[in-house]
Amino acid sequence: MGIISLSAMLVAALIGIAIVAGIGENAVFIPGLLQGAWLTVQIAVVGCILAVVMATIAALLRLYGPAPLRWLAVTYVEFFRGTSALVQLFWLFYVLPDFGISMEPFTVAVLGLGLNVGAYGAEVVRGAIQGIQRGQWEATTALNMTRWQALRRIILPQAFVAMIPPWGNLFIELLKSTALVSLITMTDLTFRAKTLNDYSFKTIPIFTLALLMYLVLSLIVTIGMRRLEKVSMRGMVRGQGRT
Amino acid sequence: MIWSWNYTFEALPIIAKASIVTIEATLLSFVIALVLGLVLAILRMSGPTVGWVTSAFVEFIRSTPALIQIFFLFFVLPKAGIVLDAFTAGIIALSVHYACYCSEVYRAGLEAVPRGQWEACTALNLSSWNTFKNIILPQAIPPIVPALGNYLVALFKETPLLSAIAVLEMVQAAKSLGTENFRYTEPMTIVGVIFLVISLVSAAGIRWLEQRLNRRSVR
Numbered sequence: 001m002g003i004i005s006l007s008a009m010l011v012a013a014l015i016g017i018a019i020v021a022g023i024g025e026n027a028v029f030i031p032g033l034l035q036g037a038w039l040t041v042q043i044a045v046v047g048c049i050l051a052v053v054m055a056t057i058a059a060l061l062r063l064y065g066p067a068p069l070r071w072l073a074v075t076y077v078e079f080f081r082g083t084s085a086l087v088q089l090f091w092l093f094y095v096l097p098d099f100g101i102s103m104e105p106f107t108v109a110v111l112g113l114g115l116n117v118g119a120y121g122a123e124v125v126r127g128a129i130q131g132i133q134r135g136q137w138e139a140t141t142a143l144n145m146t147r148w149q150a151l152r153r154i155i156l157p158q159a160f161v162a163m164i165p166p167w168g169n170l171f172i173e174l175l176k177s178t179a180l181v182s183l184i185t186m187t188d189l190t191f192r193a194k195t196l197n198d199y200s201f202k203t204i205p206i207f208t209l210a211l212l213m214y215l216v217l218s219l220i221v222t223i224g225m226r227r228l229e230k231v232s233m234r235g236m237v238r239g240q241g242r243t
Numbered sequence: 244m245i246w247s248w249n250y251t252f253e254a255l256p257i258i259a260k261a262s263i264v265t266i267e268a269t270l271l272s273f274v275i276a277l278v279l280g281l282v283l284a285i286l287r288m289s290g291p292t293v294g295w296v297t298s299a300f301v302e303f304i305r306s307t308p309a310l311i312q313i314f315f316l317f318f319v320l321p322k323a324g325i326v327l328d329a330f331t332a333g334i335i336a337l338s339v340h341y342a343c344y345c346s347e348v349y350r351a352g353l354e355a356v357p358r359g360q361w362e363a364c365t366a367l368n369l370s371s372w373n374t375f376k377n378i379i380l381p382q383a384i385p386p387i388v389p390a391l392g393n394y395l396v397a398l399f400k401e402t403p404l405l406s407a408i409a410v411l412e413m414v415q416a417a418k419s420l421g422t423e424n425f426r427y428t429e430p431m432t433i434v435g436v437i438f439l440v441i442s443l444v445s446a447a448g449i450r451w452l453e454q455r456l457n458r459r460s461v462r
Contacts, residue, residue: 082439084402084403
């Protein structure tokens with residue numbers, strides 16, 4: 001969908017929240033849900049930062065690292081892409097204490113989701129770096145740059161632009177995955193919706209509000225990433241820097 | 244005691260039994276998602292209003308967590324007088340969620356068929372339904388099989404969500420074993436290993452399929 005349609009949906013979702021909240025006494029659910037949404041946002045933001053860091057490290061190690069580190073990166077990516085996100089969270093939450101490692105639920109949530117999405121992101125970063133034309137590398141050699149200089153000044157800035165759309169999708173995936181943390185006792189938006197439902201039985205308005213709040217958050221991410229893509233494409237000649 | 248083999252062998256048959264539920268849920272949801280996804284893709288291409296409404300629906304489902312959609316169906320449908328067991332409600336939620344992903348894949352496949360194919364069918368006086376069914380679809384499907392396969396694996400990895408509404412699939416089985424015996428290490432690890440093995444094998448299978456299809460479609 002285009003940026004205009006997405007913005008229209010964002011406005012519609014906000015109006016939807018206002019309408020549902022305006023019916024009867026539904027407004028009483030808003031503060032609780034907003035508190036949950038705030039925790040969801042915190043987990044998502046810290047998780048995204050961890051995911052980007054892990055993805056970059058894993059991709060660079062896989063591409064340029066010495067053999068043992070390369071294998072480590074491959075193992076990390078295959079392991080986290082191969083098992084379910086919920087199983088990973090449960091494992092961190094229930095099994096690690098058996099080995100004497102107890103973490104706060106917030107840490108477990110951020111670690112679990114960040115490592116999971118980071119593994120998918122590693123493939124995005126790797127693909128974007130490999131998509132840069134060979135000639136760019138050859139030119140940096142001709143200019144007598146070190147490999148690290150070439151990567152930092154020439155290759156990564158160009159790969160960055162190609163990475164934005166897939167990272168946008170991954171951020172949405174991460175935001176949606178935060179709902180899983182409600183199953184490890186965190187009071188996020190999903191958890192709040194469920195507990196409010198358990199004692200008020202006003203199922204339809206509560207879950208509608210929660211769904212619309214998730215929609216608003218996702219749309220903000222999508223629209224933000226589209227804008228970032230536009231801004232970073234500025235000054236680039238189309239087709240340049242990509243194969 | 245880091246790892247107890249006795250407990251492992253006690254847990255294994257229970258988890259193996261639950262894995263059947265996981266596989267049933269995966270396959271059932273995927274078949275429904277494949278059909279519904281195609282319907283959504285067709286709706287998106289038919290007319291501006293229907294198309295926009297369908298796009299908005301797809302965007303909405305894709306932008307919100309599957310877990311809360313499962314809760315929504317599980318708690319809301321009984322209010323409307325439709326009482327479903329947890330397994331059915333979960334399957335419906337997962338299949339609608341994945342139908343939206345699949346509809347994007349179908350759309351990509353359908354849009355990749357050259358316009359000339361449609362025009363040639365008009366010239367041959369085929370009805371638009373016949374054109375779609377006999378000419379366009381057979382060309383659109385093979386290139387997107389790997390992408391659909393990836394969603395099958397993704398769906399498989401999302402079935403643990405059903406544990407949230409107490410469907411006794413692998414994760415739920417591992418969790419109840421853990422609660423009974425105060426030890427999660429063995430059952431949770433077994434479930435993780437099963438997921439890893441099945442995902443890696445199916446990923447390899449998809450790669451193989453992709454290569455085969457690529458070889459065939461070189462014209």
